[in-house]
Amino acid sequence: MTATRVGAGADPYVLPMPRPDSPVVLAKWISPGNTHPNSRYQDPVWALAPLIDNPASQLCRIFWRNCPAPLRGQLKLITWTMINGQLKPTYLHGRGAQARARTSGGDMYATCNEWMQLARWLHRNGVTDLGACTTERWRSFLGERLAGVARTTAAIVCGRLTDLWAFGRLSAAPTGIAQPPWETESVDDFLPAADGSHAENTTEPLDPQVLGPLLTWAIRFVDDFADDILTAWAERNRLTGLAAAGKATTTTWAALEDLLLPMLRDGKALPASTGKHKASLSRQYVAALTGASVGQIHRFALKHDLATVVQQHPGPCPLDAPVRGRLDGRPWREHMDFHETPELMRHLVTAAAVTCLYLTGMRPQEVQNLRSGCCPDPRPTTDGAPGRHLIRSHHFKNVTDSDGNHVSAGEVRAVPWVAITPVVHAIRVLERIVPEAELLLGSAHHFTQDGAGSLRAGTLNLRIKDFVTWINREAAAKNLTGQAVPDDPHGPINTNRFRRTLAWHIARRPGGLVALAIQYGHMRTVLDARTSSRYGTRSRGGIHTVLDVETALTAADTAARLRDQLAAGERISGPATQRALTAAAHVPRFEGRIVPRTFVPKARAYLARDGIVLFDNSDALLICAFKRDTALCEPGPGANAPRQYDCRPGCPNTVRTDTHAQLLRQRAEELDHLADRLPPPVARRLRTNADRLRTTADTHDSTARTAEALR
Secondary structure: OOOOOOOHHHOOOOOOOOOOOOEOOOHHHOOOOOOOOOOEOOOOEEEOHHHOOOOOOOOOEEEHHHOOHHHHHHHHHHHHHHHHOOOOHHHHOOOOOOOOOOOOHHHHHHHHHHHHHHHHHHHHOOOOOHHHOOHHHHHHHHHHHOOOOOHHHHHHHHHHHHHHHHHHHHOOOOOOOOOOHHHOOOHHHOOOOOOOOOOOOOOOOOOHHHHHHHHHHHHHHHHHHHHHHHHHHHHHHHHHHHHHOOOOOHHHHHHHHHHHHHHHHHOOOEEEEEOOOOEEEOHHHHHHHHOOOHHHHHHHHHHOOHHHHHHHOEEOOEOOOOOOOEEOOEEOOOOOEOOOHHHHHHHHHHHHHHHHHHHHOOOHHHHHOOEOOOOOOOOOOOOOOOOOEEEOOEEOOOOEOOOOOEOOOOEEOOOOEEEOHHHHHHHHHHHOOOOOOOEOOEHHHOOOOOOOOEOOHHHHHHHHHHHHHHHHHHHHHOOOOOOOOOOOOOOOOOOOHHHHHHHHHHHHOOOOOOOOHHHHHHHHHHHHOOOOOOOOEOOEOHHHHHHHHHHHHHHHHHHHHHHHHHHOOOEEEOOOHHHHHHHHHOOOOOOOOOOOOOHHHHHHHHHOOOOOEEEEEOOOOEEEEEOHHHOOOOOOOOOOOOOHHHOOOOOOOEEEEHHHHHHHHHHHHHHHHHHOOOOHHHHHHHHHHHHHHHHHHHHHHHHOEEHHHHO
16 A cells, blocks of 8 residues: 655655646756656656767667566666665664665666566565565565576666665555565575676686787778778769769660660670668669669669579679778779678778777777767977877766756866877777767767767677678688687677776786887876876776786786796796796786776785886896886886886896797897898898897896795
8 A cells, every 4th residue: 555645745755746747857857958848747658868968878778568567667667766866874873885866767778677577576476565574475576587597687687676675665546565685694694606607707817819910900991992982982882973863864764775775785894782682783873973862773774684684694783983092012802892882981980989098098888979070180399399188078077066966067187198190090080970069979960870979889789790790701812821710709899898908918918919009108108197198097096996806917927937936936027026936926816807896905905015016028028016106118107007018228128038048049040041041231230139138148147046946
């Protein structure tokens, strides 16, 4: 049973009873720029778009047909209370820093769907009133709901179900639903075991063998193919306009005869549109060239049986557009084609998005909200040096108003992102496609049915998949060995994986073994300047959180390998030997790439052990026992890792093992073999470097000792 609360207005957190024509979202929660239509309380579908100002967010709708009729009225009222009310500070106290009086429209949508799952379960079990949801029914439902669910997901489910009870108490007609038992008992008793087997995993980084060719092709599109594609697109649009204006006249019939009949006589391929099933005469292309109407072309094709001919001899539809891009030293296309150009335009936009997603460290929503003009050309510095390109745009995570409520529109990031050259080029390409101040990935300009706002994450994921398919088809056709994109062992490529992959490569590929070798080093330079450049701060962890995790995992792997090598009898040498032994003796093992959220502070604490954190440098063939004050690579004051691309001889932080000495001699032999095939001046330099490497290896052999001998 439910009853309307008497004197509800006495409590400011309790809302009055809505009328059938009451708006679903009250005016005070709709931002001035939000023009999405509002629903009414009596409507069978509630649009939550008036709450959503982020162009990258899905515009959600609640379908009340999914809720059993006996429980629909109660659930509608509680949902309306959630949409327009706020949880009390006394309720939020002690629930953690992430607890909010109001959440986002998308989170409200997910919460309501969770409530509907409960309502359907109750209805199947003969319950027609939420007040009959007792503690025992809570336990029974949760046991079924969380079966096979990961721990993190289970915790979210419990929180959303608790909100049903909390907002139910604030509605004008409380239902009397029982308090969930996990609110009075330990929630751990209701959650799956924290064994790291499910949602404790963070997003997997992309495999280097996948990212390398993908990023290479993305930058190739942006730098080498963009001009050709955009010029062809403009020409195609011009021809499309001509085709739309075509008319059937005797002159255009003669033009058709002049264009197509010689092709028929000579047995040449006819301009064709190749669909999923069969080729057909490209009427739009022919109309643009002749001025004929589509209907006249159809009659001409019937008269001369062109349908049969074109299926046997389908031909291209070349555009009057130059081909300047090169691929493997040759023009990448014989000509730009009328029907291929839209596909290439989609891939160009995808390539630009991939470049921005990977090489900025932005979250996907932040990339989706970039606008034309976000990255202006910098002014020269006072000493005449070129300034850095900076990206100014919105961020969304943990953005709240003065009352602690979620702000859907986000806010302009106080600290701009730093854009390296490939990102600037990608932004410039997108700016040539969209109007000034428009979203760079605005759905209105990029061949999609996504509606208002920017390309959705799901759309971008599908386009990345299509881009990879195109890359592999092109690599096979052009016999470009090693340039295909293999399947990733951890699943599909999606927008959420690029951010962690950036941190993974900065931490584990300091020399740039995948692509853009120098840029990886440059990105660490930018990212480590936390105080001087204000790229990010500890209060807004941003990419630094991800980078710290990967750096800690990398350092732990290095220390563990060193421990195993020493246990196997290898010797060690170098000025930092004792510190390296200490680090190897006290390293924890982090199996796999399972990274629980609680690992972030552990990672930072691990990296903060200045002087006993180990970094393997495969380019310099040594291990760095990083200590800021003595490092010759001149790291910044807040750096927690060396500049491995700037490793210098004689640094007091270095150590080497017998394995390193062996690799030094192998590299020396490679240089000698290379010198035999090069001109004398270059050969002399290579042999000098080879001699230096052998001297370094000899020094190790003469000074190295086992771990037992050093104890």
